[in-house]
Amino acid sequence: MSSDVSPAESVSADADELSTEATADRSLATAVGRSADIEAQLAADPTGFRVLTGDRPTGRLHLGHYLGTLRNRVRLQNLGVETMLLVADYQVITDRDDAGPIAQRVRDLVTDYLAIGIDPARTTIFAHSAVPALNQLMLPFLSLVTDSELRRNPTVKAEFEASGGRPMSGLLLTYPVHQAADILFCKGNLVPVGKDQLPHLELTRVIARRFNERYAGGKSIFPSPDALLTQATNVLGVDGQKMSKSRRNTIELAMTEDETAKQLKRAVTDSDRTITYDPDGRPEVANLLLIAAEMTGRDPVEIAAEIGDGGGGGLKKFVTEAVNEHLRPIRERRRELEADPSAVDEVLRRGNERASQIAGETLDEVRRAMQMVY
Structure with missing residues (x-):
């Protein structure tokens, strides 16, 4: 079998891969230690944290979601942590041509949230598409990252490989930047994630730092959010495969x-x-x-x-x-x-208003930092 890769290039590629793995291991170890410290802080005084988390409305939630993330959200809310809970409707179309019955799925998602114990008096439930100022943050954020940085993101790479080489949508390529906007629009400083999502959060931290340095003269407009590594219980589906x-x-x-x-x-x-x-x-x-x-x-x-x-x-x-x-x-x-769908709609309406107010204030601050107030 012939190869176009020279031995030297092969050794270099192996070294790069090992270096990447070693860096990932160090990052994970750091995140684990930091998460333990944060849990202690949450127990003592949760008021210094604002959590951003959420789901794509692609269908009804199941037991895997409940054991993996939903129970933890209720726990954080009940601890007194301010929580922003995102219905990521725009993210549904990152990797598919048809969003399906999106309106019904959004309502189903909000209904599930409320049923498990999410309290809209303490947790703001809102939808991507209803908060234009959040999405407008994508533009300055996109100026802070390179094409290669986006393509190296594990989720982007995995989705591209799973597509069999199908051309990637611009929204999928910029998906990590959209996630950064989700977190930073409300100045979220704590994000519950699994270890596989750490690269997403790291890019958010990079974007926050670069914005502060490039546009705000070093002033801390955006925080550097921490990962709260979830001790998620991962259960299989009834066929013995990943519950999906x-x-x-x-x-x-x-x-x-x-x-x-x-x-x-x-x-x-x-x-x-x-x-x-x-x-x-x-x-x-x-x-x-x-x-x-x-x-x-x-x-x-x-x-x-x-x-x-x-x-x-x-x-x-x-x-x-x-x-x-x-x-x-x-x-x-x-x-x-x-039996009372208007109550569910009202929860989402109020959450959208609250999120829009926060996003508008953040966008105003961004415009001032970028000297774009006319």
């Missing part, structure tokens, strides 16, 4: 109890009737035990021992009852909200 709307393997928060039972009946297990918690050797069984543990607050090993020789049927029955019991009050609240 597109795979139809999810347990939606909005499902009925019968629908939940039907979905879990499909769950993959194995032929061993003795139930044990063995994440490496029996990942599908362990996943169901983990779901049951999260729903009940119990240890998965203890649950496995209780089910004993009940086999996959006994395990699925236990998990179904645990999920339905835990989600029952959330689903009851959701039905109440669905």
Whole structure:
């Protein structure tokens, strides 16, 4: 097999890759330590933080979202942290031609938020498209980054590779800058993220620093936001693969109890009737035990021992009852909200107004720093 790459070039590429990996490891270690410090600060005094987080309205939220991020948002809100919760409707069209029934999906998302315990009196829920001043920040921010910096972003790279080489939309290429605008428009200084999202946040920090240096003469217009690394519980779908709307393997928060039972009946297990918690050797069984543990607050090993020789049927029955019991009050609240859609619309309207006020003030400050007040 021939190659156009010389040995020297190959060694150089390997060295660059190792250097990148080493830098990522150091960044992760730093983020882990900083997150621990922030958690201690949150427990002592949460008033110095403003959190920005959110979701794309691509379909109803499911158990993976609930265990991965939603519970943590409610926790931060209840600690007293000021929270901005974004419905990222513009981001839906970064990687698809059709946004689908976007209006209904936005309402479904807000309904799910309220049902799980997000309190609009303490958390501002708003939509991208309703806050023009936020999106206008994209223009000066784009002047602060290079094409190569954007193309190196892991999410941009992954989406491009997954497309099979399809031409990338300008919105997808600039997706990391849009995320920076989301965080910085409200001067968010804390962003709950998983470790895979650290590169996004690092670019936001770069943009904040470059703006302050280039346009504000070193004055701190924008903060340098910190990552709050989430101790997210990652659960698999009923087919044993990543829980994903597109795979139809999810347990939606909005499902009925019968629908939940039907979905879990499909769950993959194995032929061993003795139930044990063995994440490496029996990942599908362990996943169901983990779901049951999260729903009940119990240890998965203890649950496995209780089910004993009940086999996959006994395990699925236990998990179904645990999920339905835990989600029952959330689903009851959701039905109440669905019966009064005007209340959901009003929450979003007020959140949009609040976010627009904040964004307008930030944009005015940006214009003054850039000497663009005419």
